[in-house]
Every structure is written in structure tokens, then in C-alpha cells.
Amino acid sequence: MLAVVSSGALIGVDAHAVQVEVNTGEAGEAKVFVVGLPDAAVKESTDRVQAAMTNSGFRPPQTRSTVNLAPGNIRKEGPIYDLPIALGMLASTRQIGDEFIHETFRKYLIAGELSLSGATRPVRGGLAMAILAHKLGLDGVILPNASAEEAALVQGIKVYGVKSLDEAARFLTGEIELTPMPSEQSPFRTPPDEEHRLDFAEVKGQHAVRRAVEIAVAGGHNLLMIGPPGSGKSMISKRIPTIMPDPSLDEFLEILAVHSAAGTSMNGENRCFQRPFRSPHHTISDVGLIGGGAHPGPGEISLAHHGVLFLDELPEFRRSTLEVMRQPLEDGNVTISRSAAKVTLPASIMLVAAMNPTPSGYTDKDGRRDGATPAQIQRYRSRISGPLLDRIDIHIEAPALTFDELRSQEPGESSESIRQRVVSARNLQTSRFTSNRNGVSPCNARMSHGQIRKHCAIEKEQGDLLQQAMEELQLSARAYDRILKVARTIADLANEERIQTPHLLEAIQYRSLDRQVFY
Template identity: 50%
Template sequence: MLTKVYGSAVFGVEATTITVEVNSATGIGYHLVGLPDKAISESSYRIAAALSNVGYKMPGKKLIINLSPADLRKEGSAYDLPLAMGILVSSNQIKADDLDKYIIMGELSLDGTLQPIKGALPISIKARQEGFKGFILPTQNAREAAIVNDVKVYGVNNISQVIDFFDKGQELEETIVDTRDEFFQALEHPEFDFADVKGQESIKRCMEIAAAGGHNIILIGPPGAGKTMLAKRLPSILPPMTLQEALETTKIHSVAGRTLEKAGLMAQRPFRSPHHTISDVALVGGGAYPQPGEISLSHNGVLFLDELPEFKRGVLEVMRQPLEDREVTISRAKFTITYPSSFMLVASMNPSPSGYFNDPSAPVQSSPAEMQRYLSKVSGPLLDRIDIHIEVTPVPFEKLTEERTAEKSTVIRERVTAARNVQTERFRESEKTHYNAQMGSKEIRQHCALDDASKQLLKQAMERLNLSARAYDRILKVSRTIADLEASEQVTGTHIAEAIQYRSLDRDGWLG
């Protein structure tokens, strides 16, 4: 008897429906075909033990199981449940007339309980697109899958519940999530707040500009100056995520298996801070079975690289293309996968191996040659892709002890959101550009027109600092953002002058 059960495979951030075909015939043997990986090939042992422990058995017949399309590689243990259901129906141990109307996924434990799976959200989206009646999966993933409307999601704890649902008509409890209500409730609760930061008003101004235009930023300063503290608070002043951005972000985290059981839809922008020992594959994604890397997990959020020169040079260089294209493509001999990676890069670094500027009063000193050697670990092309370079100085004692409360993140966020709204209106006809940092050369010429005085000021800066053409574009983009924060239609010399100040690593004499 031939039985068909429907599951799903995730490639990149999209799902593909997989047909599990189980044929029971006279003879003995268990044959699983259709490019299964090792985890799927071992499923027969888990299925046999699970069925035995819930009152059923593996049939003493010849079983031929095909995972269609057969030329597409399948991976992971989430096919245990559809395989088990197909075996039970094919061997006439149970009846399941509506089996082909559901997507079924789940990993089986030996006692029949179900373990969570990866990629529940993209699978649920695909189930809705293809008109399936429902999606049956482990309870731990039910809220994540229920984000999708117009498809019934049933979270189950044990294979017995699935068997009783099809064979005996016992109802399963549908998981219902009010996506919009939960999303908007979770928006206004940032974990960190700029009100906690004493002093550093000029740095907060830089962070506000970076957030308003989506600009990459690097903070240069001695230990204890507050670089990490400032970086962690950047997501709190970014504009709230739209529902579409939240879905995109949750989908990536779902594929990586990093969504929280009770969270459902991610409402807060992600903040990722990988250690400097990270490999290039872990950063950009890939592997034998491709997974999104840190730059994709920070999509629509912030990627923080602390102590930038300590990262391997090869790891940093692989970021150059994703920083420009806002996506990363993983190419292998048999497949190509693209992950979105539209993130804000925030980097921090000490100015020298000792951690201090070339200052005679510093507890440890480094020579200009040592500083130059240290800074050369970060390539010029990568620094060119960072719009804002700013020096962070230690906070004086008077600032640390003052009672006055600093400006709250919610107040700064209002200004940032107003500037982003101006940019959204400006780029409403563009598909790829949504804020100033994404502008191309044509858009820069169109929206950053300068008067003669501003051109002369920029020319002098270019000649004196020996800036590249890319740095020239960065200055114009930052100037446009500063103008947007002031609700100015034109980019003026004042905006240009401030933007030039945010190119610390380009200034002559910075190394002393």
C-alpha cells in the first residue's frame, strides 16, 4: 500500500514541500531513498522504539520510502514524525483519510515524545502558500509557526496525539497568536537605555546620527571609556521594527533554531556580539549544511565587533561584500543560497596595543610605530565602508558623579524615527533604498546637492586628508542624515563640516 505524507525542507530562508512516499509490500527490508543525510538514515531506530513504546510496531514487511523530490538533499531529524505516520498508515495499523491535507514535522524521542525543530516559521509560510489545511509540529515551535495567518497550527507533545487525531478523530488544540497585538506590545520595552550613560554627549550625538541614517560606526578609545556600553544601547534608539522586518528577522532566527519558545515574533531589533575568535564561516554563514551566520542573524539590527583589530584579517575581509550588497551569497558546487544581511555595523577598538592614545600621562605607552602596526590589522577598504569614525575619551569624575539624568532612549528614538520617516518618503519609489546609508552614486548626486561654499570645504578636506572616492560618498551620506535630523531640505556647509569631523581615522596626525 502506498501512502503519501507531506513535510518540508528549508534551504536558505525559504521552505520547499517534501513528499514522503511510503510503500509497503511483501518481503522484508527497509529502504530509505531520496538523498537523506545521516540523521534521517538513522530514523528507523528512533521510529521503531517510539512506535513500540506507544503500542504500535514496525511492520514485518518490505518498506520502500522515498523523499521527493529525490534529487534534493534532505537533512535533520525533523522527518521522524512524517515517516512514522506514513509507515503506520501504509501498514494498515491506523487510518488517516486527511493525512495529505497537513504538513507534519517533528523529531521523535524513543518514548514517542517530540523534540523541537528548526525553520518552523518558513515552513508555516510555505504551508499557507500551498493551501494546506494545517501544520502539525512539536509544541515548542507552535507559537512561532502560529505567527502565520490562515493556516491552522497544532502543537503536539507525543506521537500518540497525532495518531489519535487522524485515526480516532480526537481534536488537537489549535495554537492561536494575535501577531499584531503581541508585536506592538513588545515594541516599547528596550533592555538598555541611554539614560544610564553619564557624559559622552558628543558620542551620543554620533550614535543618533548613525541610527537615523543606518550608518556603520567605529568607536576608538582607551579601556573603560564606555564603548561597549554605548554600543549595547544603540538598538534602543533605532526606529521600531515594522511587522515585515520582524517577520524577516524571525524567519532567519527560526532557520538557525534560535527563536525563543514563548517569544513567537521578534519585536526587538537583534544585537549580535560575536567573540573575536569567530571563523569566517560562522560570521557570514555556510558550512556543510548551510546555516545563516552572525551577519544574517543581525539582519535589521546591530552587529557589534568589539576589539576590531583582534579579529582575524580574513574574517573581517569577508564582510566587505555583504556591507555593500546587504546580502550574502553562499555558493557551493551543488547549490547557491542567499541570506539577507542588512545590518548596522558597530565596531570598537583601542588606539594601540596598550589601549591608550599617545599620551605621556597614560599608565602604559605605545610608540607611533606600534600604533601604526596595530591599526594596520584593519584594512583601508573595510574602514572606507564605515561611515563614522569617532574617538571616545574617558568620562571625567565630575560627570560620573553628577545627579542630572541623561536623555532617555525613547526621546532620542523620536528624533531618529522622524528623520527615518523623511528618508522613507524620499525613497518611496525605490525598491532597494530605504535610508541614507543605502544610497548609491546616482541617489547621492540627486539628494546631496551642494552649494559652492560647501563644495570648496569638501574639496579642501579631500585634499588634506587624502580621502578616497568612497569616503567622499560617506561624508555626503552622513551630511544628508544630519540635515534630515534638523529637518533641512538642503545639505549646507555646517552639515558637511560636522560630517568631516566623524572621519577620525582619516585625519593627518591622528597617530601623533
């Protein structure tokens, strides 16, 4: 007898429809065969499924059985098909329900891993499965409880969490009723613990850096901080998410979809509506940063989608690793092509990087003798290519703190106070770009060339000033556009309709590395 269960395959961060067809009662050796381009984990599912059925009080098929995962041209990975295969076997052997059970199966998208006891275990891509079920017009999705928590954020679809194979079977046959998980009670809506929340009030001194960070966040600009060890670069970077606007529900669903696809769904203290902060070690590989593998999956740059990617000790990263970021920083996504698949992953990030001014970390003006020659400093800084620096809008020097600043007991400006100004500037940008029929840009850093011409217009005298800066600093055309974008953000923070000369001058000064300040 044939039974068909709806499920899905995770490719990149998106789910694609898969039909799990189970046919039992075939002539031949009593064995289960899985076809439809399964990987090793899927083939092993037959052993888990039969043990789970036995320990749940059911009887595994006693005849030759075939499980087909259609369509056959999509590779099926992982233990996600345990639950639908088990339910298909129960229906095919008529251990649950009657002929109408097949219609019930078609109403739900089902996915989940089974333990040998029959209990369910969470799977990657629960959120993507719920989105797929909504697109297909299904009544709901049945997932393990942990995966259902994130899937419950999807509006317009019923999400049922099950603890075991037995519970799923009894729900589908109508023996028990399950209540759909309400999205408003999702644990991801829980606010962060106040006791562990970071705040800019803890940062001492560094007023110029704080100003640069505020501008960077207000316009979504990439930022590079240059300063000696102990100047607070890492401390400031970790507090950047606290002054960023809260993500919208759509943005948060995109964030959660990437983490779910990577198998690193946010949990514990991260289970709340917030933007991600990723800080990979400088030994990370190209694939670890950009994503990929035999079957392409998200890397750190995608896990930081709609949030912050912090690269500490930037020159210590391998040059090849840094260079792979050039295209994602420009386009906001990354396309990975492998023999198994070609996927496009989201990568709309704010890049925050930190580096020392010299190989030893100090300069003469820090009160320490560096000992590095100009040639050594040049080699150190040349680890960062010009094209990559072009894509970083703001370069700011973070000087060493004075003893007076260290001893000061007066708190700095709080994150909430800075955040209010950032949100006001972002609101101006939202209203500006949503009225533009040529496309919507979420922030100034994402402006197209047409939007730059329209919203970053400057007077002739300002143009002459910018031309002089371009010639003296030998800036590229990309740097020219980025100066205008930063000036537009500074004007937004000042609530000015047009870019003024002070705004332009401040934007120009945020090209520290172009001015060779450490020679």
C-alpha cells in the same frame, strides 16, 4: 500500500517542498529503507520512529518498507522527517483512518522530531515551513508546540501545535479537534521585561559619542568608536537597539527565520518584537562570522540581520575574518557556495565596532604614558584595511571620562527620547524612498548612486568645501558618497529639506581615522 505526506527541506533559511512517500507490504526482509539523498540523521530516524510508534500504542511495519523523500536531488538533513514518516507508516499499514486519510495528509505540511516515547521535539525552520505551506496553498502546518509558536506569526495559514505522535494521528483522523495557534497570542509579542531593559540614561558623559550614535541609527550607518578602556564604548553599543525603530512584522519574520534556520530561535528574555544584537568574540572564524559549513547555514552577520553586529576590539579580529564582511556590508546579503549547495543569506546589518587608539589602549592625552612608537601604532591600526574602513560611515572618538562625569548623579537623556527623534528621521526616509520608482531604500545608508544624486544635492560652495576635505584627507570615492549620506541623515534629524553647510561639516568630521588623529 503507499501513503504520501507533505513536508519540507530547509536550505539556508528557506524551506523547499518535500513529499514523504511511504510504501509498506513489500516482499523481502522486514526492514525500513530510506532513499532520496538522506543524511545520517535522517537514516537514523527509522529507529526513533519505530520506537515512538511502539510506545504510542501502534505497530511498526512488519514487512520490508521503503521511505522515499522526493525530490531526490535535494539533500535531506536532520530529524525533521520523524513525524511525517511515522504518520506515513501508520496510514500505509492502515492503523489510522481509511482511504480518505491520504487526501487529509495533502492538506497539511508536517514536520517534527520524535522522542522514543512518541513525544514531539522542536525542529529548525518552523517559521520557514509555515511560509512554504502558505505559498503552496495548503490548509495548515502541523509542528511540535515549540516550533509552532514562531510559525504562528505567519499570516494566512493555520498552525497546529502537537505534543505527540498520537495526538497528531488522532487530529488527522478527526478523533480530536485542535485549535490553530492565534498569531496575536504568540509569545514573541510579549514586551521585554522592564526590569532588565537597558537605557541610554545610564550612560554618563560622552555627549559627542551619543550624538554620533543617534545619527548612525537614524540613517542605518555603520559606526566605529575609538577610545581607551573604560570610556563606555561597549556600554553604549549594547544600548543601541533601545533607540532603533521597532521592526515591522515582515522584518521580524525575516529575523526569526534566520534564527530558526540556525537552530537558535530567540527565547527567554529575547522572546519579543525587537532587533537582534550580536556580539561575537574576536576569536571567531570566517565561517562563524559569515556563515557556511559543509551544508551552508547562517553566521553571525546573518543572525544580526535587521539589527546590530557589534565587534569589540576590532583590530584583534583576524584580518581574513574582517575582510569577508566587505561584500555583505555593501550588498546586504551574503552568497555562500559549497559543493553541497549554494545559498544566499540575508545580512542587512548595522555594523558597530570599537577599538583602542593604541596597542596599550591609551594615549598621552589620557594621562598615561603609552610607550608605543608610531611604527607600532601603525601596525596595530593596519590590521583594519582601508576598504573596510571605507564601508564604515562614522568614526568617532570616545575620550576617557572625567571624575566629575563619573561622580555625576544626573541621568543622561533616555533611550525613549532619542528613539523619538530617530523614528521621525526614519519616517522621512520611508516617505522619501517609497515614492521613488527606481526602488525602495529603507534608510539613507542604503541609498543607490542615483538616489544620492537626487536627495543629497549640495551647493557649489559646499561642493568646494567637500573637495578640499577629500584632498586633505585623501578620501576614496566611496567615502565621498558616505559623507553625503551621513549629511543627509543629519539634515533629516534637523527636519531640513536640503543639506546645509553645518550638516556637511559635521559629516566630514566623522572620519577620525582618515585624519590620523592618534599620531
